[in-house]
Amino acid sequence: MTMIGPTNPSRGVLRPLGLDEVRLTDGLWAERQQLNATAVLPHCTRWIERAGWIDNVRVLGARGPAAGRRGREFSDSEVYKLLEAYSWEARRSGDPAAGRVITDWGATLAAAQNPDGYLNTNFGRAGQAARYSDLEWGHELYCYGHLIQAGVARLRAHGSDDLVTVACRAADHICTEFGPHGRNAICGHPEVETALVELYRATGQDRYLAQARLFVERRGTGLLAAGPFGREYFSDHVPVRRARVFEGHAVRALYLASGAVDVAIETGDDALLQAVVQQWQRTVATRTYLTGGMGARHEGESFGDDFELPPDGAYAESCAGVASVMLAWRLLLATGEATYAELTERTLHNVIAGALAADGHAFFYVNPLQQRVAGAAPDPDALSPRAATGVRAPWFEVSCCPTNLARTLASLGGYTATADAAGVRIELITGAEIRTSLPGGRRVGLRVVTQYPWHGQVRVQITESDGAPWRVSVRVPSWATGATLTVDGQSRSAAAGQYAQAERPWRPGDELVLELPIAPRWTFPDPRLDATRGTVAVERGPLVYCVESLDVPAGLDLDRVAVLTGAPPVDAPAAHGAPAVNVPAVSAAADEPPSWPYAADRPAAGATAGQPLRMIPFYARANRGPAAMRVFLPEHRTDRRADRPADRPADRPADE
Numbered sequence: 001m002t003m004i005g006p007t008n009p010s011r012g013v014l015r016p017l018g019l020d021e022v023r024l025t026d027g028l029w030a031e032r033q034q035l036n037a038t039a040v041l042p043h044c045t046r047w048i049e050r051a052g053w054i055d056n057v058r059v060l061g062a063r064g065p066a067a068g069r070r071g072r073e074f075s076d077s078e079v080y081k082l083l084e085a086y087s088w089e090a091r092r093s094g095d096p097a098a099g100r101v102i103t104d105w106g107a108t109l110a111a112a113q114n115p116d117g118y119l120n121t122n123f124g125r126a127g128q129a130a131r132y133s134d135l136e137w138g139h140e141l142y143c144y145g146h147l148i149q150a151g152v153a154r155l156r157a158h159g160s161d162d163l164v165t166v167a168c169r170a171a172d173h174i175c176t177e178f179g180p181h182g183r184n185a186i187c188g189h190p191e192v193e194t195a196l197v198e199l200y201r202a203t204g205q206d207r208y209l210a211q212a213r214l215f216v217e218r219r220g221t222g223l224l225a226a227g228p229f230g231r232e233y234f235s236d237h238v239p240v241r242r243a244r245v246f247e248g249h250a251v252r253a254l255y256l257a258s259g260a261v262d263v264a265i266e267t268g269d270d271a272l273l274q275a276v277v278q279q280w281q282r283t284v285a286t287r288t289y290l291t292g293g294m295g296a297r298h299e300g301e302s303f304g305d306d307f308e309l310p311p312d313g314a315y316a317e318s319c320a321g322v323a324s325v326m327l328a329w330r331l332l333l334a335t336g337e338a339t340y341a342e343l344t345e346r347t348l349h350n351v352i353a354g355a356l357a358a359d360g361h362a363f364f365y366v367n368p369l370q371q372r373v374a375g376a377a378p379d380p381d382a383l384s385p386r387a388a389t390g391v392r393a394p395w396f397e398v399s400c401c402p403t404n405l406a407r408t409l410a411s412l413g414g415y416t417a418t419a420d421a422a423g424v425r426i427e428l429i430t431g432a433e434i435r436t437s438l439p440g441g442r443r444v445g446l447r448v449v450t451q452y453p454w455h456g457q458v459r460v461q462i463t464e465s466d467g468a469p470w471r472v473s474v475r476v477p478s479w480a481t482g483a484t485l486t487v488d489g490q491s492r493s494a495a496a497g498q499y500a501q502a503e504r505p506w507r508p509g510d511e512l513v514l515e516l517p518i519a520p521r522w523t524f525p526d527p528r529l530d531a532t533r534g535t536v537a538v539e540r541g542p543l544v545y546c547v548e549s550l551d552v553p554a555g556l557d558l559d560r561v562a563v564l565t566g567a568p569p570v571d572a573p574a575a576h577g578a579p580a581v582n583v584p585a586v587s588a589a590a591d592e593p594p595s596w597p598y599a600a601d602r603p604a605a606g607a608t609a610g611q612p613l614r615m616i617p618f619y620a621r622a623n624r625g626p627a628a629m630r631v632f633l634p635e636h637r638t639d640r641r642a643d644r645p646a647d648r649p650a651d652r653p654a655d656e
């Protein structure tokens with residue numbers, strides 16, 4: 001049976017269920033898939049036409065001149081990523097319009113491809129640099145990677161056509177050009193590695209796997225010239241299997257790690273897999289934002305050092321969120337460990353869900369956790385420089401993120417549930433219909449009914465079963481202490497950070513009910529995170545919350561606010577389509593700015609009673625126009641002077 005989804009490893013603890021096995025029915029993710037279909041995909045298509053990026057391919061196919069080519073060196077990749085999104089979407093929804101774009105653009109690509117399989121609008125013609133003359137920055141293999149992923153999506157979701165043929169011919173060309181007897185070289189931007197392994201999985205052609213393995217093994221051996229950001233930028237400073245942590249450009253490092261996991265799985269290279277597992281663990285422990293965002297520095301779009309996670313300076317590119325989901329999902333399938341699914345959930349709910357505007361027509365490139373000054377609303381008719389404002393933009397000069405979000409949302413059914421020999425596991429809790437076959441061809445089905453992440457009740461109803469026992473597992477997030485699972489009227493506690501499981505000879509109509517405690521909670525950063533020391537954040541279920549300046553009441557302002565953490569934050573009436581949370585807040589500094597923002601003494605202790613300050617989900621930010629925003633709020637301490645015994649006799653109470 002063909003698996004219809006982005007990644008299908010031949011080994012591992014879990015088998016991913018595909019788009020034909022999982023249908024998102026309602027809730028936050030089904031709504032975003034629908035928004036993707038009706039708004040994001042047409043929007044991306046219009047902009048790719050308008051920016052001239054598909055015209056570049058048309059002109060190449062017509063043997064036209066290179067002189068009028070528009071866009072950056074990697075603009076071909078946006079065509080490919082959108083084609084991948086359409087391939088999933090055509091299968092998910094059956095929308096004939098999606099199929100027409102694939103057929104039309106697929107024929108355009110076929111006409112443009114060189115007889116030897118080469119395809120790139122930026123190199124090789126009269127007036128352009130020669131093929132593969134700039135592997136550091138040229139992105140030719142990176143573009144092929146996205147072309148191949150689009151081809152795999154189309155092959156799995158539909159079957160062979162022009163797009164698939166073009167992708168396979170490009171892959172064959174790569175194997176000839178960069179194989180053991182070809183150029184000993186790699187691309188500045190990893191991506192082709194994971195794509196080649198997936199094409200191997202989809203076609204069974206060993207040479208694609210061998211080529212991917214060669215690319216992974218060559219990296220870190222100094223084949224690329226160090227540029228202004230060093231070899232770390234290209235993940236070429238140390239071999240993958242010797243690296244200790246993800247470094248340099250976040251998207252590149254995460255795509256490479258995904259490809260390395262794919263190679264490790266298919267070649268049985270457990271040492272390589274363990275190397276990536278250890279890099280992931282340290283990166284999550286020291287280089288990951290509360291939102292799941294990765295990339296602390298704008299310079300080099302890079303990870304930064306351990307514990308260097310400034311909320312205002314955060315880069316946390318939307319594409320790094322996509323790449324992190326790709327990697328964590330692969331590690332989940334390889335190991336079966338819930339921690340990977342939990343990071344996937346965190347990143348989806350806080351980076352991916354918020355990267356697109358409520359109307360699907362604008363996108364965040366970077367996702368900082370604090371916006372000190374409200375950004376200027378961008379011209380909806382103009383290309384934006386990346387990362388320029390605190391509001392979403394319709395399109396970018398470097399427009400990697402919108403199409404990356406589009407392909408992820410269209411294929412999200414493939415990141416929702418898994419199966420093993422014993423049964424079905426629900427990894428991403430959301431309204432869904434699941435039907436699959438267990439070993440032996442046993443047909444099973446279940447329906448997930450829930451208003452998660454707004455509410456904590458998750459009902460799993462059996463819709464199909466053959467009467468023999470099989471297991472249903474639902475992931476319990478690590479914050480969900482006190483969760484319970486009820487089956488057949490019997491309730492028991494369900495351990496946080498593991499899977500709540502029940503195995504029965506299920507009959508259609510049977511139900512499991514998981515109750516997750518979803519009350520808002522305080523979250524404190526590790527003291528080693530200097531940039532957020534002394535602050536606190538609010539989470540509710542898998543959602544990180546933030547304050548927008550639009551919600552700050554009279555008497556408070558966002559720069560001076562501090563919150564009282566003596567009691568938990570409380571639910572507030574829903575606002576702007578999402579549950580709000582109130583926290584008690586005070587003003588922690590004088591109204592007037594000081595002449596010098598440093599002093600010989602700590603600030604005086606402040607008020608003990610706060611007024612309610614409304615917080616909204618981080619993903620819902622910046623949908624009401626430009627606003628200042630922050631996730632981490634200073635914690636207001638009424639005992640600030642308690643650690644200065646000279647000020648206070650020991651027998652006096654701390655609150656003076």
Ligand SMILES: [Zn+2]
Binds near residue numbers: 318319365
């Ligand atoms: Zn991006």
